[in-house]
Amino acid sequence: MANVAVIYYSSTGNTYELAKAIEAGAQAAGATTRLLKVRELAPDEAIATNEGWGKHIAATQHVPEATNADLEWADAYAFGTPTRFGTISAQLKQFIDGSGGLWFAGKLANKAATGFTGAASTHGGQEGTVQDLHKVFTHWGCILVPPGYTDAIQFDPANGNPYGVSLGDPRGGEVPDAIFAAARWQGERLARVADVLAMHRDAIAAPATKA
Numbered sequence: 001m002a003n004v005a006v007i008y009y010s011s012t013g014n015t016y017e018l019a020k021a022i023e024a025g026a027q028a029a030g031a032t033t034r035l036l037k038v039r040e041l042a043p044d045e046a047i048a049t050n051e052g053w054g055k056h057i058a059a060t061q062h063v064p065e066a067t068n069a070d071l072e073w074a075d076a077y078a079f080g081t082p083t084r085f086g087t088i089s090a091q092l093k094q095f096i097d098g099s100g101g102l103w104f105a106g107k108l109a110n111k112a113a114t115g116f117t118g119a120a121s122t123h124g125g126q127e128g129t130v131q132d133l134h135k136v137f138t139h140w141g142c143i144l145v146p147p148g149y150t151d152a153i154q155f156d157p158a159n160g161n162p163y164g165v166s167l168g169d170p171r172g173g174e175v176p177d178a179i180f181a182a183a184r185w186q187g188e189r190l191a192r193v194a195d196v197l198a199m200h201r202d203a204i205a206a207p208a209t210k211a
């Protein structure tokens with residue numbers, strides 16, 4: 001079965017909740033998974049401005065930090081980030097920018113990849129953020145696995161994001177179940193596609209890169 005790396009950045013926990021649901025979906029499809037955060041880069045004085053930020057850091061000490069070895073291990077990537085001014089967070093970008101050596105060696109290519117995000121508002125730029133993740137995956141030569149409308153949950157008005165699941169800030173309220181169901185479906189579909197790709201990776205590799 002496929003190895004799936006769910007790699008995320010989260011300041012206050014929303015993206016983390018989605019990441020866990022994506023991982024659960026991948027596991028339901030039989031995948032071996034790693035749930036990994038990227039390194040926090042913000043200075044302490046910035047973190048101190050938001051009580052929820054520090055609490056989330058303390059509550060996720062047990063989550064390992066992602067490394068390039070995880071990128072090499074995985075057959076599939078699910079990357080998640082809060083939307084920051086319509087695009088991905090600096091913390092996740094910093095991790096991505098450390099992948100140059102693997103990219104140059106062709107170690108990131110032909111893997112299944114999907115993106116997810118959170119934002120404060122319903123139309124706060126979620127789709128742009130996920131498409132920016134898609135751009136990275138495109139440069140890596142990954143096979144994009146957006147959820148599209150491949151399951152009934154994608155038609156639920158509370159979700160309905162074919163690019164990748166996105167969560168609007170709960171602001172003390174409940175997150176609709178449909179969001180987490182969509183996240184689980186996205187993870188499950190990623191793992192299923194990754195299984196198929198892993199079985200045939202040699203068939204899609206360029207002749208010069210075959211082992």
Ligand SMILES: Cc1cc2nc3c(=O)[nH]c(=O)nc-3n(C[C@H](O)[C@H](O)[C@H](O)COP(=O)(O)O)c2cc1C
Nearest residue numbers: 010011012013014015082085086118119120121124
């Ligand atoms: C610097 C900054 C920029 C943000 N930019 C946006 C934005 O462009 N659109 C939006 O809807 N929310 C924006 N937000 C809100 C976050 O995306 C949102 O609260 C998200 O759910 C946080 O996820 P997290 O709990 O995983 O950190 C921004 C937050 C910060 C701190």
